[in-house]
Amino acid sequence: MSASREIFGTTPFDGAMAQRGYALNKMCFSFNNAANRAAFKADEEAYMRAYGLNDEQAKAIRGRDVLGLLAAGGNVYYLAKFAGILGLDVQDLGAAQTGMSKEAFKARLVAQNEQPETM
Amino acid sequence: MSASREIFGTTPFDGAMAQRGYALNKMCFSFNNAANRAAFKADEEAYMRAYGLNDEQAKAIRGRDVLGLLAAGGNVYYLAKFAGILGLDVQDLGAAQTGMSKEAFKARLVAQNEQPETM
């Protein structure tokens, strides 16, 4: 990885991130189960403790801070299940991460039709 | 597999066997857990039904029939956990499968020291 040049705004979910985020991702993976989602909603703090989230992760969960969750090792495939609990879709996430309004983010997606057709 | 010549008294645990034995092996895998072992001992029939064993498998479990369990798709690595419940070791299994007494089976093992040292 280290040999590759950086890609703006992109953190490959590699071994370093996977180690950092294991507890957080495991918690989010548990949200496949409706009873677990309910338990989280009933007592977020207790649920986070049960999965051993560190302070950085717990803070990002409390703050619904998507970039913070990524920096704390969250993987978007698992974080999406947390977003589901909050009733957020991927455009809400996109808006939050790019600092745009959801409408502006959606408009930017549509505008990408104007890209050229050939490389 | 089919292209290979048969080995006496040996059935490779291949896809055909793995399909046949899935329920049986899954039940035996559950015996890693002490509570599951206790539940099996308390009501073998109910436990076998819960894992969906077929008639051949259930019959072989009831009869503690090692060769029957293998023929029904059991894999020895998982069956060993069933043997553990019964307090049987691998020499009991060896004796049962070869039709020998345990003492005779053990003696045969020791006698293999008399094999030549070179191929």
Place this chain on the structure above:
Amino acid sequence: MARIIGALATSHIPAIGGAIAKGLEEDPYWKPFFDGFGPARDWIRREKPDVAIVFYNDHGLNFFLDKMPTFAVGAAPEYRNDDEGWGIPTLPPFKGAPDLSWAIINHLVDREFDIVTCQEMLVDHAFTLPIKLFWPEGGGPLTVPVCINTVQFPLPSAKRCVALGRAVGEAVAAWAGDKKVVMIGSGGLSHQLDGQRAGFINKPFDLKFMQSMIDEPEWAAQYSIHELVEKTGTQGIELLNWLAARAAAPGPVHKVHSNYHIPISNTAAGMLALEAA
């Protein structure tokens, strides 16, 4: 002898499941997407493939980071869908083709692919949506899921995924079952959900990639994973499934139909139906 009749590929955005459940196919947002499937569906109705090999990536339903396979092959009599956490409707089980699964597994291990075999396997939207989209009336094919890691780096290289697809194709072609088999690639095209680059789409790359699927099927395999992430986004890398599916339907193909639409959700949605020539 089995016959490989072609390859299908589509994006697999979760929201598609909701749109189907709510009957939104004619809704202006969705119509340009769903309309793209018409000619492919006609072709499938005509050709009636018996079995589909579905190359897809799990999004954290069946696999977690405790046991994360590079390649996993299903070998179950049926595959259950389940709650993925967002309330998209759970679909009834999909029938497997275990005999074909094992023929593929035996060949792959013989060819030094170090696969995981799954005799029980939950399949997520990446598996279920292509079946729903290509067989909208139900009566779908028997299936063999082939799951490729696109979640946790290191990912298998595009070259390795092409080699996997090719070996799957060999196994199917050699399989004694007298069936018509279609390959399906699920995922992509360019999109990125995470990070400040969220919303990234690369239309010129996608269109070139779709054309390459027809006439230059290993074109994208020239790129490293890092380059493909750069060109297609962190989730655009799911195009690995398209590459594998195309490699599994080797030889020349002609295009039944293609469709490309920006955006569905955050994704450049692609659809491709190729018939073995």
Place this chain on the structure above:
Amino acid sequence: MARIIGALATSHIPAIGGAIAKGLEEDPYWKPFFDGFGPARDWIRREKPDVAIVFYNDHGLNFFLDKMPTFAVGAAPEYRNDDEGWGIPTLPPFKGAPDLSWAIINHLVDREFDIVTCQEMLVDHAFTLPIKLFWPEGGGPLTVPVCINTVQFPLPSAKRCVALGRAVGEAVAAWAGDKKVVMIGSGGLSHQLDGQRAGFINKPFDLKFMQSMIDEPEWAAQYSIHELVEKTGTQGIELLNWLAARAAAPGPVHKVHSNYHIPISNTAAGMLALEAA
């Protein structure tokens, strides 16, 4: 740079765990087995390896047939042992070496090994017993488990296991960690637990195999899995772990000590300690 100091190998019969727990090392049944470890233990005390890469096979503790890997590599901070169903004592957790794990994982995927990565992983007697046997006073090394499927066919060929071992060795040799690393192979030698052939032992093959580990480390890789099962028994095939461990400590070695004893339980028990020359 890490330095590979050699390779250790031993059989891993579950009953060994009971014998250690009960202090039966001097018991006439066990003494010829345990005595074989003396010179290897002396060598380890002298050389003090920091890390052990343990090639072993899971017997149905961490993996079941729902997700059965060909090759799995641990990447956890620690590895827990657990109840295997027979009441052998459960051991305290083993420390991992996650940085080295990821160095190995990255290299293996780059070299087209399609491994499973395990950030959480239970380790069974095949992993724990070699550590107990070679480090009887405790204070064992950091560990990286590498699990090879010997349970469900198709198994990886002996050639493929040698290639895996060689690639692991490359990754370790290139790893920046300034550590002494020892390779461990766990399993075999000839034995068969199942079927009418139960009790099968092949002394001449085992002795030739042990010699080949020293001076002809790919000798056994000439055989197919089927031939190896025929020659060594359905569980003798666990020698794949010895082959991989030896390939991971490449180059010439000299023998520190070896031991071979028939029988422990149903098994021809082998022990080998090799120092990189």
